[in-house]
Amino acid sequence: xxDCLFCKIIAGEIPSDIVYRDDEMLVFKDIAPKAPVHxxxxxxxxxxxxxxxxxxxQALLGRMLGKVSKIAHDAGLAEGxxxxxxxxxxxxxxxxxxxxxxxxxxxxxxxxxx
Numbered sequence: 001x002x003d004c005l006f007c008k009i010i011a012g013e014i015p016s017d018i019v020y021r022d023d024e025m026l027v028f029k030d031i032a033p034k035a036p037v038h039x040x041x042x043x044x045x046x047x048x049x050x051x052x053x054x055x056x057x058q059a060l061l062g063r064m065l066g067k068v069s070k071i072a073h074d075a076g077l078a079e080g081x082x083x084x085x086x087x088x089x090x091x092x093x094x095x096x097x098x099x100x101x102x103x104x105x106x107x108x109x110x111x112x113x114x
Contacts, residue, residue: 006042006097020071025064027071030101035082037075037104041068047098049087061098068102077104 008014020027030038072081082103086092
């Protein structure tokens with residue numbers, strides 16, 4: 001998808017501060033963090049949101065979520081973290097490429113726009 005911001009990040013066309021990458025997902029620091037630690041986990045495959053899941057995408061998301069604990073702990077979030085996804089405009093989705101927000105130290109978070 002040529003006009004997708006996250007697809008451009010995956011392709012290396014837009015720089016990002018990558019903290020994890022494998023053959024299915026990419027995790028990078030959010031450029032407008034809403035918490036002291038704010039990471040975005042995205043599938044390398046373009047999936048718009050939770051309404052766009054087929055069986056393969058469901059399995060992929062399961063594998064992605066299975067890796068979140070290690071990624072969060074590696075980011076210093078052993079005491080806890082939040083995982084959020086927004087679906088469609090009414091759910092607050094701004095970039096139409098499925099992504100999970102991994103938020104840490106949420107006591108200090110600014111929730112505006114989340």
